Amino acid sequence: MPYRNINEECGVFGVWGVPDAPTLVYYGLHALQHRGQEGCGIVASGPDGKMKRIKGEGLVTEVFTETKLSGLQGDMAIGHVRYSTTGGGGIENVQPFLFRHHTGDFALAHNGNLVNYSLLRRQLENRGSLFQSSSDSEVLAHLIKKDSAEAHKPRIFSIVNALNTVEGAFAFLIMTSSRIYACRDKYGLRPLSIGRIGNGYAVSSETCAFDVIGAEYLRDIEPGEIVTIDSHGLRSRKYNTHCRHAMCAMEYVYFARPDSDIDGRNVHSFRKETGRLLYEEAPADADIVVGVPDSSLSAAMGYSEASGLPYEMGLIKNRYIARTFIQPSQPMREKGVRMKLSAVKSIVKDKRIVLVDDSIVRGTTSRRIVSMLREAGARAVHLRIASPPIKMPCFYGVDISTYEELLCAGKSVEEARLAIGADTLAYLSEDALYKAGQRTDLCLACFNGRYPTSLYQPVEDANKDGKF
Numbered sequence: 001m002p003y004r005n006i007n008e009e010c011g012v013f014g015v016w017g018v019p020d021a022p023t024l025v026y027y028g029l030h031a032l033q034h035r036g037q038e039g040c041g042i043v044a045s046g047p048d049g050k051m052k053r054i055k056g057e058g059l060v061t062e063v064f065t066e067t068k069l070s071g072l073q074g075d076m077a078i079g080h081v082r083y084s085t086t087g088g089g090g091i092e093n094v095q096p097f098l099f100r101h102h103t104g105d106f107a108l109a110h111n112g113n114l115v116n117y118s119l120l121r122r123q124l125e126n127r128g129s130l131f132q133s134s135s136d137s138e139v140l141a142h143l144i145k146k147d148s149a150e151a152h153k154p155r156i157f158s159i160v161n162a163l164n165t166v167e168g169a170f171a172f173l174i175m176t177s178s179r180i181y182a183c184r185d186k187y188g189l190r191p192l193s194i195g196r197i198g199n200g201y202a203v204s205s206e207t208c209a210f211d212v213i214g215a216e217y218l219r220d221i222e223p224g225e226i227v228t229i230d231s232h233g234l235r236s237r238k239y240n241t242h243c244r245h246a247m248c249a250m251e252y253v254y255f256a257r258p259d260s261d262i263d264g265r266n267v268h269s270f271r272k273e274t275g276r277l278l279y280e281e282a283p284a285d286a287d288i289v290v291g292v293p294d295s296s297l298s299a300a301m302g303y304s305e306a307s308g309l310p311y312e313m314g315l316i317k318n319r320y321i322a323r324t325f326i327q328p329s330q331p332m333r334e335k336g337v338r339m340k341l342s343a344v345k346s347i348v349k350d351k352r353i354v355l356v357d358d359s360i361v362r363g364t365t366s367r368r369i370v371s372m373l374r375e376a377g378a379r380a381v382h383l384r385i386a387s388p389p390i391k392m393p394c395f396y397g398v399d400i401s402t403y404e405e406l407l408c409a410g411k412s413v414e415e416a417r418l419a420i421g422a423d424t425l426a427y428l429s430e431d432a433l434y435k436a437g438q439r440t441d442l443c444l445a446c447f448n449g450r451y452p453t454s455l456y457q458p459v460e461d462a463n464k465d466g467k468f
Contacts, residue, residue: 011035017200022072036083039094110137112170113397169396179230188223275302282426290314349377363407
């Protein structure tokens with residue numbers, strides 16, 4: 001079992017109109033590595049207009065050696081880091097996908113999850129489509145090419161029709177021989193931003209990647225919007241006018257880097273504010289505040305400032321444990337958290353601790369951390385969670401488990417506290433998330449079951465299939 005219990009779906013990055021674009025995409029993907037570690041790839045459009053792709057399983061630095069990267073040339077490229085969701089792992093599912101077609105080659109990279117994937121794939125296969133992968137992302141490419149009624153028109157028309165056919169969460173980058181189309185789902189569930197670099201542009205899942213390549217942030221792509229990037233500059237088109245700004249709350253709570261801004265709100269500032277609000281809602285009689293590295297540190301700082309309790313580094317993260325570490329036996333699995341985290345005994349001994357974490361999924365990690373702190377001499381551990389209880393699976397590309405595996409799906413807060421072994425346990429309210437984000441709309445489906453889209457598959461069947 002991995003140390004973390006939640007994984008993100010993917011990250012996309014693209015560059016148009018800048019010399020040595022593949023190298024810039026490489027650095028952009030490196031900045032987005034936290035969004036996916038299973039595989040990565042880059043497709044570049046060379047000086048001759050032909051597209052070339054390099055992809056592989058592993059980290060960005062493992063897949064792209066200097067020799068391989070030098071084989072990609074051109075002033076336009078898109079890239080992808082993958083964490084497998086729909087379709088699972090395997091090299092065939094590593095993106096970007098590259099499609100050869102008599103009307104012109106194109107490449108595609110996708111962050112998110114399409115909830116009507118199975119239905120669309122079945123329809124497309126019945127119409128003669130042959131799929132290269134088991135990924136839901138490939139559906140969009142087949143929809144674009146199967147729209148024969150729009151074949152004589154510019155490609156944007158078939159893209160619009162395809163985007164209005166798929167349902168779910170997505171940020172798509174589509175690259176042709178001369179332009180990049182950047183597309184965001186109509187609910188605004190996944191982030192996507194545009195930056196300027198030199199005389200060209202960059203597109204990224206998170207704004208933190210712009211800083212790495214020296215790009216200037218321009219704006220977020222709006223829900224339901226397609227931005228075309230080519231020699232004419234930036235051109236915007238709404239493919240759907242029935243839109244929301246229902247950003248996935250877990251982007252703020254856990255996934256995004258703290259130096260990223262999402263829909264105008266800095267992630268670190270959001271998390272710090274959740275910590276302050278968490279103290280207002282659930283104060284604790286304690287001596288110190290300790291955050292679980294890394295995504296919970298900002299919330300722990302906020303809790304500390306609001307409470308007046310000192311913030312201490314009571315847990316240290318070992319950054320050199322291989323991401324692919326496999327524990328072949330139960331005793332080794334039990335040691336997994338200890339290999340990732342260590343308690344600083346001289347700090348936590350004889351202390352009453354407020355332990356701040358971003359979320360609880362299965363509860364196994366929380367239980368082991370609480371046990372670790374007690375063994376290090378902590379007198380009490382008051383667990384405070386900077387998000388509401390996760391009670392429902394996610395269908396939009398976040399690896400949140402089935403009902404049976406979610407600790408809070410069938411347990412009260414008190415029952416969850418007993419299972420974890422903390423002295424007290426409290427969660428942040430949904431209202432506090434809106435307040436921290438300075439927003440009126442968020443996707444809170446994993447907390448309350450109010451999904452912004454139709455699911456196209458009964459939840460019970462999804463659990464039986466083990467896909468969600």
